Structures are given as C-alpha cells and as structure tokens.
Amino acid sequence: MQRKVIAELLDDDLGTPEEIAASLADLRHINDWFGGTRTSIALLRRVAHELGSRKLSLLEVGAGAGDVPVAAQRTLAREGIDLQVTLLDRILSHLPARDTTSIVADALHLPFRDKAFDVVLSSLFVHHLEPALLQVFAGEALRVCRRAVLINDLIRSRTHLALVYLGLPLFRSRLTWHDAPASVHQAYTMDEMHELLSPFPTQRIEITRHYLYRMGVLLWKKQ
Numbered sequence: 001m002q003r004k005v006i007a008e009l010l011d012d013d014l015g016t017p018e019e020i021a022a023s024l025a026d027l028r029h030i031n032d033w034f035g036g037t038r039t040s041i042a043l044l045r046r047v048a049h050e051l052g053s054r055k056l057s058l059l060e061v062g063a064g065a066g067d068v069p070v071a072a073q074r075t076l077a078r079e080g081i082d083l084q085v086t087l088l089d090r091i092l093s094h095l096p097a098r099d100t101t102s103i104v105a106d107a108l109h110l111p112f113r114d115k116a117f118d119v120v121l122s123s124l125f126v127h128h129l130e131p132a133l134l135q136v137f138a139g140e141a142l143r144v145c146r147r148a149v150l151i152n153d154l155i156r157s158r159t160h161l162a163l164v165y166l167g168l169p170l171f172r173s174r175l176t177w178h179d180a181p182a183s184v185h186q187a188y189t190m191d192e193m194h195e196l197l198s199p200f201p202t203q204r205i206e207i208t209r210h211y212l213y214r215m216g217v218l219l220w221k222k223q
Contacts (some may be wrong), residue, residue: 001158003192006182009175011128013091022173024094028067029171030180031123035211036152040123041072043150043216047119048081051147055082059117059144061107061137062125063087064094068152069121086117108136115146123152127187131196134188138197142221151217154187160213161185190215 009015010023031037048056060069066087073083087102088110089095095102105111107125120141126134141149154160161184168177188196190207193215197205203220210216 001156001161003156003188004185005130006185008128008179008182008186010179013093015173015175017093019173019175020093023175023179024065026171026173026176027064027124031068032071033170034167035214036123037068037071039152039210039214039216040068040121040150041075042210043152043218044072044076044083044119044121045079045081046218047148047150048076051118053118054080055084056118057084057086057116059086059088059110059112059120061088061110061120061122061141062128063089063102066096066100066102068123070096070100108133108140110140110144112144114143116144118146119148119150120145121150121152124154124183126151126153127183134196135199138200138219142200142202142219145221147221149217149219149221151193151215151219153193153215153217154184155209155213155215156184156187156189157213160187163212193217 013020058069069085073085076083085100087095087100088105090106092104129137161181164180164184194205194207197219201222203222206218208216
C-alpha cells in the first residue's frame with residue numbers, strides 16, 4: 001500500500017465549531033479505545049525507568065486537546081512518576097481550557113531553548129508531515145529535549161485501513177469520517193520511519209509495535 005497524501009479537515013478547522021468539537025471528542029475516543037493513550041504511557045514509562053527518574057518535564061507537540069498527555073500524567077502519578085506537561089499546537093481553539101501550560105506555535109520552529117524539556121512527545125502528529133518536514137520536526141524535537149523524543153503514530157497497511165472504515169459508525173463528526181481513513185493513507189511503515197530517522201546522531205533508535213497498528217518510536221539523545 002503506497003503512502004497517499006490526503007489533506008485532513010481538522011488540521012485547518014474546516015467545519016463548524018460543533019463539528020470540530022465532535023471531531024476532537026472522537027480523537028479522544030480513538031486514543032482511549034484503540035491503543036493510542038496506552039502507547040504514549042508505555043513510551044513514557046520506558047523513559048522514566050531507563051533514566052531512573054521520578055520526575056519528567058514533557059512537551060507534547062501537536063497536542064490538540066491534550067487528552068493523551070494528561071491521561072498519561074494521571075496514570076504515571078499512581079506509579080510515583082511526576083509528569084510536568086506543556087502542550088503545543090498551532091491552532092488555539094484545539095488547546096484545552098484547563099490548568100495546563102499551553103502554547104500556540106509551529107512544530108517546525110519550536111520556540112524553546114536547547115534542552116528545555118526532558119522529553120518531547122507527539123501523538124498522531126507526524127503522519128501529517130511529508131518526509132522532509134518530518135525530519136525537520138525530529139531535528140527540532142531533538143534540539144529542545146534533554147533525553148528522548150517519543151513518537152506515537154499509526155502504521156500504514158491495508159488491514160488497518162479496512163478496520164478504520166469498519167469503525168467509522170462509532171464516531172460523530174463528518175470530519176472524523178474523512179480524516180480517519182486519510183490518516184492511515186498518510187501514515188508511515190516502521191521501516192520507513194526508521195529510514196527517515198536513522199541519519200540523526202542519536203544514541204539509539206527504538207521502534208516498537210503496539211496495539212491495533214500503533215508504532216512507538218524512541219529517539220534517545222546522545223549525552
């Protein structure tokens with residue numbers, strides 16, 4: 001299955017406020033039901049255990065409503081790991097009205113000093129980027145992290161696409177009905193992701209497969 005670029009409606013708020021809100025709610029359900037939240041928690045837990053750290057500062061890029069990092073914050077707190085979350089998105093209306101630090105900015109030009117956060121995380125973001133821009137983002141994420149960049153995204157396959165079409169009746173927004181299949185068409189395979197990230201001078205790259213066609217990527221920064 002070849003990668004196919006299809007513009008996603010939520011990216012540019014191409015809907016009514018009600019449709020956009022419903023699509024963001026659908027996205028939360030997709031992460032909760034189909035492994036997205038669990039994948040991010042597993043990656044963050046892996047970093048905390050590897051570093052022997054009980055406190056991590058986290059920048060979530062392309063955060064949207066911030067449901068994934070906030071859920072991870074709650075879960076890891078029960079394990080004694082304090083996650084200090086900052087959310088970044090390029091669209092203000094996507095960010096939550098909650099007591100979390102939120103910033104509107106461009107993921108390709110992160111407005112932070114070098115090594116500003118322990119980890120940088122993205123969830124369902126990098127499939128929106130063409131290969132050259134994905135590499136720009138990875139370079140920026142490595143610049144502003146101290147320890148690791150975490151990527152949680154879809155794995156492209158025909159079976160995954162078929163499952164997405166079967167699941168569309170679960171969702172409310174017409175934006176989701178368009179964007180969910182588009183996301184799979186644009187997603188990368190694990191081999192493609194490794195090839196795109198291998199030129200970076202990292203300590204090591206770990207790419208793992210998770211529940212229902214999710215991939216988890218860990219770029220460990222050279223110390």
